[in-house]
Amino acid sequence: MSEFNRTPKLVLLPAVDVAGGKAVRLTQGEAGTETNYGDPMDAAADWAAQGAEWLHLVDLDAAFGRGNNHVVLKKVIRQVKGMNVELSGGIRDDESLESALGIGAKRINLGTAALENPEWAASVIAQYGESIAVGLDVRGTTLAARGWTKEGGDLWTVMDRLEDAGCCRYVVTDVTKDGTLQGPNIELLQQVMERTHRPVVASGGISSLDDISALRELVPQGLEGAIVGKALYAGAFTLAEALDVASD
Numbered sequence: 001m002s003e004f005n006r007t008p009k010l011v012l013l014p015a016v017d018v019a020g021g022k023a024v025r026l027t028q029g030e031a032g033t034e035t036n037y038g039d040p041m042d043a044a045a046d047w048a049a050q051g052a053e054w055l056h057l058v059d060l061d062a063a064f065g066r067g068n069n070h071v072v073l074k075k076v077i078r079q080v081k082g083m084n085v086e087l088s089g090g091i092r093d094d095e096s097l098e099s100a101l102g103i104g105a106k107r108i109n110l111g112t113a114a115l116e117n118p119e120w121a122a123s124v125i126a127q128y129g130e131s132i133a134v135g136l137d138v139r140g141t142t143l144a145a146r147g148w149t150k151e152g153g154d155l156w157t158v159m160d161r162l163e164d165a166g167c168c169r170y171v172v173t174d175v176t177k178d179g180t181l182q183g184p185n186i187e188l189l190q191q192v193m194e195r196t197h198r199p200v201v202a203s204g205g206i207s208s209l210d211d212i213s214a215l216r217e218l219v220p221q222g223l224e225g226a227i228v229g230k231a232l233y234a235g236a237f238t239l240a241e242a243l244d245v246a247s248d
């Protein structure tokens with residue numbers, strides 16, 4: 001195939017979710033379902049060695065409002081210098097946002113703050129542009145906030161508001177799929193992409209290289225990337241294999 005009619009690559013973001021200083025995976029985002037995968041520095045170093053350009057780094061304790069992992073996150077970001085880091089979890093005001101950018105995150109995902117504090121979210125979207133994405137974490141079409149424990153409004157209403165605010169990118173997570181290895185919610189992604197010209201990043205449910213292929217088919221519709229978590233930790237495929245499928 002010539003390089004002119006090839007599907008553009010899908011950017012893969014391996015995930016390192018940190019709770020209690022450890023790399024963990026949750027099932028459907030529920031506290032208490034953690035599987036422990038050891039030192040986050042080892043996971044991040046592994047993804048970097050396999051060729052990841054981006055790392056999706058989450059402070060789960062901050063997302064749940066039960067503390068934070070700032071020291072560990074700072075070390076991880078310092079260690080993977082050269083890799084772009086998308087950071088989320090508990091970034092809800094100027095102080096936490098400036099701290100996240102200050103430790104070297106290239107992009108910040110706002111979750112709860114975009115739902116509960118729309119004026120502040122609009123102001124930082126205007127101020128920081130591409131450095132801010134909004135995580136649309138949904139069950140059905142109802143958004144989830146505060147560690148996915150509270151309802152945060154209707155997806156389409158909130159998206160209209162974020163579009164008006166000029167949000168540069170959306171990270172779309174089907175919470176019911178997250179950590180389940182059941183495959184991504186393609187229909188939801190398509191519905192979101194129909195409502196925006198901004199790039200969309202898929203999150204939740206990837207279980208196989210076939211899922212990566214299916215997501216890559218959505219790149220022409222506006223899918224920019226996909227976050228891969230449990231499947232990598234469970235050994236369903238390697239990141240190097242996934243990067244091949246996402247970009248061959």
Ligand SMILES: O=C(O)c1ccccc1N[C@@H]1O[C@H](COP(=O)(O)O)[C@@H](O)[C@H]1O
Nearest residue numbers: 029063088089090110111112135147148
């Ligand atoms: O990623 C998870 O498994 C997860 C589970 C439960 C809550 C949040 C989770 N992830 C990330 O947290 C941000 C939201 O944090 P906040 O609401 O801004 O504090 C969300 O974008 C997910 O990336």
